Amino acid sequence: MGIFFKITISTLISFIPLYVLAHKVTLEDKSLEKIVNERMAIMQKIKSTSSKLYRLINSDQYEEMLELNETLLHSASEFKDFYPENSQAEGASDNIWSDRETFNEYNQNFVDDIEMISLSIELEDKEMISDAIKAMAANCSTCHKKFRN
Numbered sequence: 001m002g003i004f005f006k007i008t009i010s011t012l013i014s015f016i017p018l019y020v021l022a023h024k025v026t027l028e029d030k031s032l033e034k035i036v037n038e039r040m041a042i043m044q045k046i047k048s049t050s051s052k053l054y055r056l057i058n059s060d061q062y063e064e065m066l067e068l069n070e071t072l073l074h075s076a077s078e079f080k081d082f083y084p085e086n087s088q089a090e091g092a093s094d095n096i097w098s099d100r101e102t103f104n105e106y107n108q109n110f111v112d113d114i115e116m117i118s119l120s121i122e123l124e125d126k127e128m129i130s131d132a133i134k135a136m137a138a139n140c141s142t143c144h145k146k147f148r149n
């Protein structure tokens with residue numbers, strides 16, 4: 001994939017508005033296609049935000065880091081709500097529906113680690129920030145191994 005294409009894609013994704021409903025998302029509210037696209041867009045947002053954050057490790061740009069981390073927290077917090085009953089689709093493993101408890105637990109671990117990043121940024125502790133971001137990033141592969149096809 002060319003760099004220009006990558007930039008275009010990530011720019012587009014940053015502008016896709018995510019219509020987050022205040023109540024629990026169900027399939028009656030949305031078509032399957034829409035909900036699948038939305039949850040993939042959330043993951044793309046998580047990917048671009050976390051890599052931007054990664055690049056700021058060891059910098060003094062605490063305000064920018066905090067802002068990125070807030071975006072990450074928001075995306076990670078809403079992600080699990082985009083897997084209602086009967087919304088099975090290609091990229092998502094059936095384990096999400098057969099072992100919802102572990103899926104929720106992995107999501108919660110991810111959210112907890114992101115909150116730890118916020119704390120470390122507020123303390124302006126570079127070593128802690130670096131450790132916290134690396135701990136957060138370990139969640140990606142742990143969850144993908146079990147829950148992504």
Ligand code: HEC
Nearest residue numbers: 039040043046047050091092106107110139140143147148
């Ligand atoms: C709690 C589980 C979980 C965590 C944590 C997680 N992911 Fe994912 N991710 C998934 C699932 C499930 C899918 C499949 C989405 C689908 O097709 O429904 C996915 C898909 C993706 C995709 C593909 C999206 C697309 O457009 O097809 C990317 C990129 C991605 N994740 C990046 C990341 C990165 C980077 C992190 C860590 C910073 C991360 N994920 C953390 C569960 C997780």
